[in-house]
Amino acid sequence: MIEKLRTRFEGLIDIEHIRKKVTIRPKPVGDIDRQPPMLAAHFLEMALRQIFLPNQFSLELIAELVGRAAVHSEMRSATEQTFVNGMYYPTPAETFPICLTGLAGVGKSATIEALLRVLPGPTEFKIDHCMELQRAESYWYASARGKASGKQLLTDFLGIEVTTRENAAILKLRAQQQANQRGISLAVLEEMQHLTPGKGVALTTDILLTMSGLGLPMVYVSNFSLGHKLLKRNQEDTQRLVAEPRIMWPDAPESKIWADFIDECITVSDGRIRAKPTDFSHEIYRGSYGLKRAAIHLMVQAYIQARASNRTWVEVEDVHRAYTSSAYYSYRVDVEELERIAIQKNSKRDDLNCPFGSPMRSNVVQFVRRERDNRIAQAVFKGSLTAEERETHKSLKLDTDMKAQNPKRPKRPPLGKPTNDDLGNTFSDYFNDNDDK
Template sequence: MNPWLRPYDDLADDRSLASNMEHVPATVGQLSQRSASLASLELEHFLNEIFLSTPNTLAIARKILNRARLHIETVYSDAAAYREKMFDYRPDSFSVLPMCLTGLAGVGKSALLKALKRSLDVVSYVDVGMGYKTVIRPCIYFPVCSHGSVSNVTRSIVAQFIDPAVEHAAHDRPSTPHESRRPTGYSMNSQEAAKWLAFRDGTGVILLDELQFITHSETANTLATKVIYATGYIGPPLVFASNYDMVVRIQRRGQQDRDRLLTDPAVLRPDSLYHTDDVESWQRYLRACVTVSGDALAPDFDYFFEEIHHMSYGLRRKTVTLLSLAYGIAREHSRNTATIKDLRDAYSSQNFSTHRLDVEALRNIDANGGRNPRARIDGNSSSSLICPFPEAQADTFVRQVAELGRQTLDLSNKATLSAYSPKERSEYKASGGVVETAADEKKKRKAPTTRRPKKAGELIAGTRDLLNSGSRRKPTMK
């Protein structure tokens, strides 16, 4: 049995993989003892910790693990081969092309990579003979953020291999001078040090997260491309995560870059309401949110799973923000449990306005068959909302039909509500319904405050009349 494959053997089936990846924190307690704003923030923190697998996340995680396993099988055949390559390892450049993990902002790309890292984050050791035990570090997870240069990124990756406690436990004998040096003391640059350390520690995959933050320019892509190449040349298969707009920027580069960097994409999509498995995953997630919240969220929230999906587009970040805002609204009204009415108020609130614009733009894109009818909708760039890798036409058509059907149903509901008597409307509203009839919307509209400016002739005539009256009108108190 190949000891370097042991971490992957433990995740051989989807059930064990899901069990290791999923994380539901303990129930948050004593929220009612805190101020409304602090309690809302604490609830948001706990809800952000939830990770439950979906069919999409499991498929992507399995794809990543298969790449890592193939790399380990190819490079680490036995202990003798490992000792032979230990100080003279030269990895092939891009033995496996990088994998691009992309999706909408807030869909859960970082959460997926962190969950995969958590499932592989079990440090073990291999006896390679000659009294030497080497550590197995199956996965390196690194959020790029703003590191400024390629060398800064590779140096930061090298630093992740330096763990004094792990290094000390890996040796049954004192370290040789060569082994005890830190990578920055080697007569090699940071990229070469990263190559050697990745081989030494049996690393099967490198997860590069938040690539879009490597540069804050809307057009620059050279630095991001260099970082991908430099990290890919370290040796283990590379997975880099980025939002749609960064992928679009890379697509503008030459054909040689597109062929190497974008030919194996994995698109993480939010749960939809058009597939049974997705619906079950979405309901399970809402139930987990209710459980973690204690009594902060009403227990019937999963009953309104379609409406909550409609408000958040199934995006985890927007859902968490929506739920925490709803709880804050409930606390402001001296209640300790948020209901569906609070959720509707949160969706219409100013604090959720940016998310609301995104959700409405995404639904508009679905209704138009995956196309943005305008270059920008409410300030949202189409490149950040439309997947740069076209999906199957059948899937696009399903979403288009479903969204158009939902819009038709909304119009029908508004027409029905407008026909209600005042008593029926008040009863419906008291039961938690939202009454938005055309008459109600008209009442909410403010009368225009601007008036037509006076013409010169009118001003002259008014002045003449005032002088002829012989007295000035006294101001009246209102």
């Protein structure tokens, strides 16, 4: 029955349902210390990358997109006559896509993957117009990687050769018909940043306009640099393609979701992170700017540094060494530039500047400024010391660090089982001591 298309989205918009559906807490990594350091680090990285704890932004965005898909599905399947009419004579429509944008590594792709897990799977239904059961799909996921034009995207969707002589208008009509027949209610377009660089933003605009012309609710993932390029297009393009941006920022350093993420990383590491959680969380945020991809890479590099020190567990000092390592260089350059942008608010790097004028979170800016002030104060203090004072300060710091480690008291060696001679000698000594008294 056609009612199956209208009821397949019921209950999927509830925030708590979405949270339970998309949250991923992988199993601890297990015994990896017997492996070579780089291979063990690879296993640790694979486990950490599976973690997904949605923040409020991700939950609300998923709920919004699922809601739009549900409304579209209900409109297209209000009656069997409406559904059949859309299979042959789709109503011309144009939608303004949602642009999901943010810094690289902030979690945009992970949010899209979570969205696809929430959307209903294939649904079989029966209508009188068709003799066989029909199969409905809730979304169409497309990748822009390697596409030469919007026409190629349509031919991929239709499953035909790209060399067809049909023009883009006919292909778009056929794609609308098939989308209505298959019950598709949401279009998801990803990897826009991987389009052919030589063709500039014209290719991106062509693909986005082609997709928006299908009349489906749509979301596409964009980095900041692509947003700057799209805003330089003509008015008729910008009003269609970047009218509804959704900007994803890193979690705040003192937020519960960031603390939960660090706690989950400690759990997944299976005891290999032994630093104090608050100190570890602070150092990871300072070295990654709250970007999950950078944070995981920093943890993995810290484990490699620990193995180089003949340890199988990570301490705060390992995070410091990992941050200054060559393996973390590209991340370190971005993090330090982001810190400079947070304070000075000017940069020539479009990939780190929000194109839509949205200010950075005030608590993140305060965190960056506080860390800068602390580093400046420490540098001024150390610069004012004499050579003798610096040596004394260094020895005091080492002594404090050693006390903070709370070393375990060594176990006493076992006494062993006493012999008969030992018991006799002890007995004699006891009575001799009493006689003296």
